[in-house]
Amino acid sequence: MRPAPVPDLPDIGRRENLRDRIREALRAAIISGRLEPGVVYSAPALGAQLGVSPTPVREAMLDLVKAGLVVTHANKGFRITEMSEEDLDDLAAVRLLIEPPTVRNVVPVIPKEDLPELRTLAQAIVHAVECGDLVGYIEADHVFHLTLLGYSGNRFLMDVVSDLRSRTRLLGLTPLLESGRLGRSAAEHHELLDLVEARDPAGTELLMHRHIGHVRGLWAGGAGDTP
Known part of the structure; x- marks a missing residue:
């Protein structure tokens, strides 16, 4: 202590x-x-x-x-509170079970007219990185992902994902920001929307899987890209 x-x-x-x-x-x-x-x-x-x-x-x-x-x-x-490596592995594993398939399922139902607003949310993540605002980055990232998953219409799923994301520790953000890798990761949110706009559920699911792998493997201080 x-x-x-x-x-x-x-x-x-x-x-x-x-x-x-x-x-x-x-x-x-x-x-x-x-x-x-x-x-x-x-x-x-x-x-x-x-x-x-x-x-x-x-x-x-x-x-x-x-x-x-x-x-x-x-x-x-x-x-x-402190979290063990095993705790972080378990959190990432549950997120991988929920988020990629959910995003795959919502791709066909996201209205085309909603895409500009989603782009604005994605750009807020990029802007926070450009400003070196890690707290703003976390907030913008949270809003983007919960908004995307919200198209599932499943409030229980939303509550679970929100709780899992809140418990995850991203202790490697500062070195990633300094190296420029966080900016490349932030840009993935626009890449994700490119796939949504192209109505590519499979591609969106794969990218989301990789994105969560970054959270555990890189941002939380792990050795690899996936749990």
Whole structure:
């Protein structure tokens, strides 16, 4: 259990759904490794970085406790939970069972008129990489994939995938950003939409399988491209 200085986090500002915004910013920071596993962070320190008071930070952190991403430490703050290599393998394996075949199935039902909006979502991922915004990258990536899977109309599947994605740790994002490989990975989202636009379910499924392999094999610090 290691105390540590809080990394730079984006100023959240004053918004109507402040607790939700804080929760998602903290979730993205945990997933990307900006908030380190095993480290205890205090609500006042996090609030100072986010530009808000400690109270909504505590409330947001309690939501993340329920999600299993952090645990509370009385009078100290919140410790980011650690995940083993086996945990990450298991998460990736379940995602591979669900996401590629689901994307294959939704390709024929995605309306052509929805493609420009999906392109905008994909470009937001690329833009975040170009700006070096890892937290923004995680948020944009989450929105894109959940929007795509949403065409399945299966809310239970959406809940499961959202939870799996939230628990995955992408601890290799910073070196990938510095090497330029994250930018190439971000561009895969446009490649995925090219296949959707071409109405190629099989190709879309294969690309999604490879994409999830990157999450486990590269971004999470593994040795290969697939679990």
